[in-house]
Amino acid sequence: MKGLFRDRTLGAYFSLGAACLGLLTAIVYLIYSVSVKLFAPVVFVLLLLGAIVGAVAFVTRERTLPLVATACYAFSFALHISDRALMFAHMATNVYGMSERGAILWVVVLLLILQCIVVIASVISCFMKQRNAS
Amino acid sequence: MLKKIFRGLTAAWLAFFVLCVGMTAILYQSHHYVNDFLGTKETVIKNDNITEESVHYKSNYFKNGLYNPETRAYTNEEAAKYLEDKLDFIEEVMGESITLLKNDGALPLSAEETKVTALGRASADLHYCGTSGSSMIATTYALKLDAAFSEAGLTVNPVALSFYNSRTEKSNTAASGGARIGETPVSAYPSDVTASFAQYNDAAVIFFTRPGGEGNDLTLEGGEDFSGSQLNLNQDEKDVLELAKRNFDKVIVVLNTDNPIGIGEMKDDPGINAIIWAGGFGINGVTALGKLLNNTDGMNFSGKVNDTWAIDSASSPAAQNAGYYTWTNAEEVSDYIGHTSCLTYVVNAEGIYIGYKYYETRYEDSVLGGRNADSTTGAFASENGWSYAEEMGYPFGFGMSYTTFLHTLKDVKWNDDNTAATIEVEVRNTGNYAGKDVVQIWYQSPYTDYDRTHGVEKAAIQLADYEKTSVLYPASEADETHPNSQTVTVEVDMHNCVSYDSDGSKTWILDAGTHYFALGNGAHEALNNILAAKGYTTDNGMDAEGNADMVASFEVETLDADTYSVSRWTGGAVTNLFGDADVNEWLDGQVTYLTRSDWTTFPKTYDNLTASEEMIRELACSEELTGYDYSYGKYTDAPEVIYGSHDTNYSLSMLRGKALDDPMWEGLLNQLSLRDTALIIGVGNGFTEAIDSIYKSETYDGDGPTGFSGTIVGQVYNGGKVGVKIYFSQNASCATWNKELQYRFGYFLGEDGLFLSKTSLWAPGADLHRSPFSGRNAEYVSEDGVLGFEYLAQQCKGMSDMGLIPCPKHFAFNDQENGRVGLANFFTEQYAREINLRPWEGAFTEGHAGGTMSAYPRIGLTYIGMSNSLLNGWLRGEIGFKGYVLTDMAGSSAYMRPVESVKCGVTLFDNNNLDQANILEAAAKTDTTLQKAMREAARHNLYSIVNSNAMNGFDENAQIVSVLPWWKSALIALDVCVSVVLAAFVAVYAVAAVKEKHSKG
Structure with missing residues (x-):
């Protein structure tokens, strides 16, 4: 276990942090969206995949994995925005729940913010080295 | 180092690339909204030799090429005059409405x-x-x-x-x-x-x-x-x-x-x-x-x-059942059906006693005595038993002036078959201020033993028609150009006055007995006048003496169940259609509707109904679960559908003015492919698609009884650029009781449509002010069906005369917002016909509305889009409506099922993506009944479009040209540039990674 963290750099921890936050976000998304019957599987799967890849990137020496994780996070984020576009249109007209009944605005906004943070953290990790020279 | 930098740049640029592509996808999918917002189009009508004859609807403001489909040029002076007149109009309407x-x-x-x-x-x-x-x-x-x-x-x-x-x-x-x-x-x-x-x-x-x-x-x-x-x-x-x-x-x-x-x-x-x-x-x-x-x-x-x-608005009988009520076994219902647009219901237990029809009828009975009119049931503001004086604030139709008027009933003349009366009333200004007044013609039909036997409810007073005077001046100021009096002629159509008998004659009836016309400043004064004509006074409990001189009576010797048993619009027989909407048909005896024969039946709140198994099956509204044929056998004898024919090469514009059953329509429709047909039906969220095979351009629509969104470009009002959506509430417009102003509202909306190149407006709102608590009463007209009929006829006519398709909404029974999606609506046939559907009748017939937006709720348990009784029996059958039937926003195809809806009579989906079109196209490949239904749906849609301002500028010189709007070009360019940069970053990163590997190796 000690060896896992031995020569990891700040960049690696950014990748790990993004993965942890991504996993948390994926879990929250799953619970929320299933409960309101607005679950988009691709959003969840990509977010989860990104978290897994990001975690693997922390563990292994494969330096392209942070890039792959970033791609997963970014696609998940974009698809989530697209999926919720109608909800924001309803917010603008102050009519809630016409065909989006059950959607909770603040939860969606929170999820999008978390996803945005995950993307940014993953991008930052890609700019940094992942290992100290051993 | 280089590798790290380019890995980072690749990651950042990849995220940016994904967002760009995502944004492009969203905007492409919503391309009609974007075009509407930016004023761009994707198909334009190109016509270098536009003829005057091809401009079917001309603006009175924009003469310098506004109707040229390409240039749409106008001068600032024209726009300024347009805005000025609209603002003057708004003030004029409010001046007569307040x-x-x-x-x-x-x-x-x-x-x-x-x-x-x-x-x-x-x-x-x-x-x-x-x-x-x-x-x-x-x-x-x-x-x-x-x-x-x-x-x-x-x-x-x-x-x-x-x-x-x-x-x-x-x-x-x-x-x-x-x-x-x-x-x-x-x-x-x-x-x-x-x-x-x-x-x-x-x-x-x-x-x-x-x-x-x-x-x-x-x-x-x-x-x-x-x-x-x-x-x-x-x-x-x-x-x-x-x-x-x-x-x-x-x-x-x-x-x-x-x-x-x-x-x-x-x-x-x-x-x-x-x-x-x-x-x-x-x-x-x-x-x-x-x-x-x-x-x-x-x-x-x-x-x-x-x-x-009222003194207390909660005293409205309708308010007792105007809330969010769910089945006690809601979970069982939604589990069976598979969605949640089936949980709510409302029982219109008040029957015909909406608004003044309740208060005034109960008042008359309290004067006549009996029927428990003065019981405590339904008393909200009365101290000891129901008292009109204690319950009523200001009655329907009432309004004061700074001056006074004297109305004199001059004459009542009947037409040959006694179905219409021409009533002449002299109005004289007897005060000190100039002003206008409204001649209100009120009507009373006797409440007979036949009615009581057959459950025909009877309001003591109902509005028959109205007209407004011009400005009348005090006698001291009167001259040739400033009249002191005016003789107003009001044409009363008895079709709007008769009663519906769903039990005995199962059609419209005119009771035997003494009938009355009366004048009055509102329902209550008119009723007091009738009571006076019957010999009643304040000694009998009236709250004021009436004036029998304001009343004319006529006798009907025997019950007439023939004259009004055929539709005045189509000549077809009129009989019961809405039996399934009576909740007692499903839950026998559980609901008591309010009846005049006993006022202790004042409605209680029905908030704990349980849906039976049979009801749950009905609520499903799907072929799979109910086993119903939602085409109701309409297409059994229809010929097989032909697609993609080249036997004719008609342009849609050639069908302008042709009857719906003209043979040319068959040729045009045969030119359509199945995909074309699906697109004509499936996409209608503020626009319709361009269809090349019939030379149809895309069209745009607007939403709302308050008019179009958009900006009068360059015009500044009160410090800023003014939008087009600036009108008063439709409710306020109705309170003018001025048919000319109501028509002119429609006219201005038509001008707006020409200015914005919009073909249809989802207006006016035609639902009922069933209870005072509905959030959308601003968009609707009145609690009274006849006032609604006359208003909607005028506004719709004003719109359609300018080539704008009126699409009144929400058809029908959408009288509350609570739980409206999938709301099971229970009511009596008499209420439906005499009150709720009356405004719609005016819109579709005298108003020439070419479309309607159907509602979210149900007729009884059946989604309106699958209601044979409403869409086929009443709308197409009795009313003869030829236009399109649009759904409300079709986000949920689980409830507003496209296949079943189109088979029944829906013709257009309020949808901005291709979901409904794709479902219809796929299903129609193996369902010939659906093919035939789709063909008819397309016919109705195209019929309305071709007889609208969408055909302005269309003649033999016109061509439809596809264009790529500038914003799409910009997005494509952006995506390409971002992709190229991303590719470059990936390439540099890959090269750096390989070099690093080789140097280490």
């Missing part, structure tokens, strides 16, 4: 009374229209109170107004985050505000308002700052009244709302000198209020209320 309910002589204000204090939070937050969804208007540059009143020479206390502007209280509904009346507590008034009263003490003008709009009903369940009814004054508002009475000699209350506020004690309070009702003002209509207060420019009140204003 209604004076009480005046003890305090009004009009004298020339010296110029300094007023506006009280109430609403004085700084005026009610311009609804506050959500399509109820809204563009209020950014709406005129504020002080600016508006200054046009009448009135100065509004700036200290008080500034104080209210600094406050954050706001009225709100339960659905928008908490029901609130939002009046500023008097305890919060700083001393400088109360001290300022002395300088502005010619009058206190108190503003009370209420919220409301799409998705937002008002409540009877209490809220943050009130208990019980949101339409009664709360303590903060009562405190404002007391504050005003203590500090001002003149107290004027303005009820600025489209939902009738409970009058309560204001009516008899001597400290309140005047009460005024004003509906949604629109962007500048509040100027009319100022001018009415002091008779500036001779402006005099002439509005009449189009709803009942």
Whole structure:
């Protein structure tokens, strides 16, 4: 276990942090969206995949994995925005729940913010080295 | 190092690339919205030799090429005149709509009374229209109170107004985050505000308002700052009244709302000198209020209320069943059906006794005696048993003026078959101010033993028709151009007066007995006149003596169940259609409808119904679960559908003016592919698709009874660019009782359509003010069916005469917002025909509406889009409607199932993606019945479009050219550039990675 963290750099921890936050976000998304019957599987799967890849990137020496994780996070984020576009249109007209009944605005906004943070953290990790020279 | 940098740049650019592509996808999918917003198009009509004859609808404002489909050029002078006339029109309408309910002589204000204090939070937050969804208007540059009143020479206390502007209280509904009346507590008034009263003490003008709009009903369940009814004054508002009475000699209350506020004690309070009702003002209509207060420019009140204003609005029978009610076994229902658009219901247990029909009928029975009219059941404001005087604030049709008028019934002439009466009334100005008045013709049919035996309910009084005078002048000012009197002719169509008998004759009937026409300033005065004609007086319990001279009677010897048993529009037989909507057909005896024969049947609230197994199956509304054929056998004999034929090469424009069954239509429709047909039906969320095979361009529509969105480019009003959506509430427009103004509203909407190149407007709102609590009453017309009929006929005609397709909504029975999606609506056939469907009848027939938006709720248990009785029996069969039937927003195809809906009679989906089109196309490949239904749907859609302004500029020289709008080009360019840069970063990163590997190796 000690060896896992031995020569990891700040960049690696950014990748790990993004993965942890991504996993948390994926879990929250799953619970929320299933409960309101607005679950988009691709959003969840990509977010989860990104978290897994990001975690693997922390563990292994494969330096392209942070890039792959970033791609997963970014696609998940974009698809989530697209999926919720109608909800924001309803917010603008102050009519809630016409065909989006059950959607909770603040939860969606929170999820999008978390996803945005995950993307940014993953991008930052890609700019940094992942290992100290051993 | 290089590798790290380019890995990072690749990651960052990849994220950017994904967002760009995602944004492009969203915008492409919503391309019609984007085009609408930017004013771009994807198909244009190119016509270098446009002929005058091809311009079927001409604007009266924009002559220099507006109708040229390419240039749409106009001058600033034309636009300025257009805006100026619209603003004048808004003020004119509000001037004739704002209604004076009480005046003890305090009004009009004298020339010296110029300094007023506006009280109430609403004085700084005026009610311009609804506050959500399509109820809204563009209020950014709406005129504020002080600016508006200054046009009448009135100065509004700036200290008080500034104080209210600094406050954050706001009225709100339960659905928008908490029901609130939002009046500023008097305890919060700083001393400088109360001290300022002395300088502005010619009058206190108190503003009370209420919220409301799409998705937002008002409540009877209490809220943050009130208990019980949101339409009664709360303590903060009562405190404002007391504050005003203590500090001002003149107290004027303005009820600025489209939902009738409970009058309560204001009516008899001597400290309140005047009460005024004003509906949604629109962007500048509040100027009319100022001018009415002091008779500036001779402006005099002439509005009449189009709803009942009770002492307590909760006393409305309909209000007892106007809420969010779910089946007790809701989970079982949704589990079986597979979605949740099936959980709510409402029982219209009041039957025909909506609004004044309740209060006035019960009043007559209390005078005649019997039927438990004076029991305590249904008494809300009465102390000892129901009393009209204690329950009624201001009756339907009532309104005061600064002057007085004398109405004299001159003559009643009948047509040959006695189905229409021409009634002449002389109106004379007997007062000291010029003004207009409304001739209201009221009607009473006898309540007979036959009616009681067969459950035919009978209102004691009903509106038959109306007309408004021109301006009439006091005798002292009268001359040839300033008349003192006018003879008004009103044509009463008895088809709007007869009763529906669903039990005995199963059609329309005219009872045997004595019938009456009466004049009156509102329903109550007319009824008192009839009672006087029958020999009743205040000794019998009437609250005022009537005038028998205002009444004409006629006798019907025997019950007539033949004359009105055929549709006046199509000649087809009229018989029962809505038996399934009676809840007792499903839950035998569980509901008691209100009956005049015993007023103790005043409705109770039905909030704990359980759906039976049979009902659950009906609620499913899917072929799979019910086993029904939702085409109802309509297409059994229809020929097989032909697709993609080249036998003809018709352009859609060639079908203009052709009857719906003209053989040319068959040739045109044969040219369509299955995909074309699916697109014509499946995509209708504010636009319709271009279809090359029939040379049809895309068309655009607008939403809402308050008009189109958009901007009158370059025009500045009140400090900013003004939008097009600036009109008053439709409810306010109705209260003018002026058919010419109502027509002209439609005309202006038609001008807007030409200006914006819009073909249809989802307006007017035609649902009923069933209860005072519906959030969308601003968008609808009245509690009365006949007033709705006449209003909608006028406005729709104004629109269609300018080539704009009226698409009244929401068809039908969408009288509340609570739980509207999938709401199971239970009602009696008599109520449906006499009241709820009457406004629609006016829109579709005399109004020539070419479309309608169907509603979210159900007829009984059947989704309206699958209701054979409504869509085929009534709409196409009895009314002869030829236009399109659009769904409401079709986000849920689980409920508004496209295959079943189209088979029944829906022709267009309010949808902005291809989901419905794809479902229809896939299903039609193996379903010939669906193919035939789709063909008919396409026919109706195209029929409406071809007879609209969409055909302006179409002649043999016209070509439809596809263009790529600039924003799509920009997006493509952006995506390409981003992709190239990304590729470059990836390449550099890959090279750096390989080099690093080799150097280490």
